[in-house]
Amino acid sequence: MKVFLTIFMLIMLVLSLALGVDESAKEMQSEAFNRALSAFGLAKGLNMVISLIQGTELSFTPVGVGLNFSIGEVLDPFNDMVERFSWVMLASSVSLGIQKILLELSSGLFLQLALLLSVLLSSVLLWVKKYENSLFLSYALKFFTLVLILRFSAVLFIYSTEILHNSVLETQYIESSQVVSVTKVELDELHNKNKILVKEQKREGFFSGLSSKYDRVLKNLNVSKQLEAMQNSIDNASKNIITLITIFVFESVLLPLLFFWFLIASVKMVFRTEFKFEKLNTVYNH
Numbered sequence: 001m002k003v004f005l006t007i008f009m010l011i012m013l014v015l016s017l018a019l020g021v022d023e024s025a026k027e028m029q030s031e032a033f034n035r036a037l038s039a040f041g042l043a044k045g046l047n048m049v050i051s052l053i054q055g056t057e058l059s060f061t062p063v064g065v066g067l068n069f070s071i072g073e074v075l076d077p078f079n080d081m082v083e084r085f086s087w088v089m090l091a092s093s094v095s096l097g098i099q100k101i102l103l104e105l106s107s108g109l110f111l112q113l114a115l116l117l118s119v120l121l122s123s124v125l126l127w128v129k130k131y132e133n134s135l136f137l138s139y140a141l142k143f144f145t146l147v148l149i150l151r152f153s154a155v156l157f158i159y160s161t162e163i164l165h166n167s168v169l170e171t172q173y174i175e176s177s178q179v180v181s182v183t184k185v186e187l188d189e190l191h192n193k194n195k196i197l198v199k200e201q202k203r204e205g206f207f208s209g210l211s212s213k214y215d216r217v218l219k220n221l222n223v224s225k226q227l228e229a230m231q232n233s234i235d236n237a238s239k240n241i242i243t244l245i246t247i248f249v250f251e252s253v254l255l256p257l258l259f260f261w262f263l264i265a266s267v268k269m270v271f272r273t274e275f276k277f278e279k280l281n282t283v284y285n286h
Contacts, residue, residue, distance in 0.1 A: 002126055009119045009144065016115050016151055022107040025155045028162040029103055033096040035173070036252065039244055040089035042180055043082055049187045050079045078234045081241055088245050092252035099154070099256065106154040115151055118144035138274055145270045149263065157259045161251060169247050176240035176247075183237035190230065 015021055054075060105111070122144045125137040165173070 006123055006126060009122060012148055012152075013115060013119045016112060021155060022103075025103060025158040026100075029096070029100055029158050032158075032162065032165070032251070033093070033100060036089060036093045036096050036248060039177065039248065040086060040093055042177065042184065043086035043089050046082045046180070046184050046187065047079065047086060049184065049191055050075050050082065053187065053191050054079070075234070078238060081238055085241050085245055088248060092248040095252040095256055099158070102154045103158060106151055111147060111151045114147045115144075118147050142270055142273070146267065149266050149270070153259070153263050153266075157256075161255055164255075165251060169251070172243055173247055176243040179240040180237050180244070183233050186230065186233050 118140065122137070122140040125134070125140050
């Protein structure tokens with residue numbers, strides 16, 4: 001048991017000093033943070049273009065066409081969902097930013113030195129016979145276990161979260177993001193068409209919106225089909241926004257809370273556990 005424990009402590013020390021472990025975790029965390037920022041940017045872009053479209057509503061009402069009124073009815077509920085989506089993504093980005101700080105702290109020089117000190121102290125006390133069952137060894141092993149948890153908990157969390165994302169959630173994330181992006185492009189096109197209507201209305205005069213030139217513009221827009229297609233796109237985008245919200249709430253809210261709970265439980269267990277060696281066996285007295 002002494003040999004096994006000593007080898008284990010040395011392996012953990014080597015892993016702690018290996019830069020590759022921390023660098024890989026930082027790269028994974030940066031990818032997750034970039035995904036959250038990308039989704040947040042998409043949400044804010046959707047919100048902006050919807051606001052621009054709805055901002056032209058009063059320009060059309062006097063003409064009698066009622067175009068913006070109909071578009072407003074379609075976009076109002078969707079805009080509410082987009083605003084909530086943007087708040088979720090902001091919270092996810094903040095959560096991932098905190099994780100980045102914790103990852104930097106876990107790979108800091110202080111914890112590296114603390115782990116080195118705990119390994120040296122525990123190894124010496126472990127192999128000195130008169131300290132084999134002493135409180136000094138018990139406290140040294142507690143110190144080593146506590147530092148080990150603080151050193152590798154953030155790294156293990158980042159690795160496990162990224163593996164879960166790549167194996168289970170990535171396909172849904174990519175597909176949903178693409179659908180929402182396509183809807184944003186369609187809304188951009190709708191906004192550009194609205195700007196054409198505004199320009200034509202101003203050019204033809206405030207109360208001459210039924211002129212032949214203005215009629216041609218409306219005919220080219222094919223308003224009813226445009227609204228019907230827009231409604232289908234918005235319904236599809238809404239479903240995929242819910243999927244994205246679910247993914248990011250799970251990854252950046254629920255999993256970190258679960259991780260934090262396990263971290264607190266592990267620290268409590270370390271302080272409650274008494275390490276003793278009797279006949280080269282480890283006995284845990286809770």
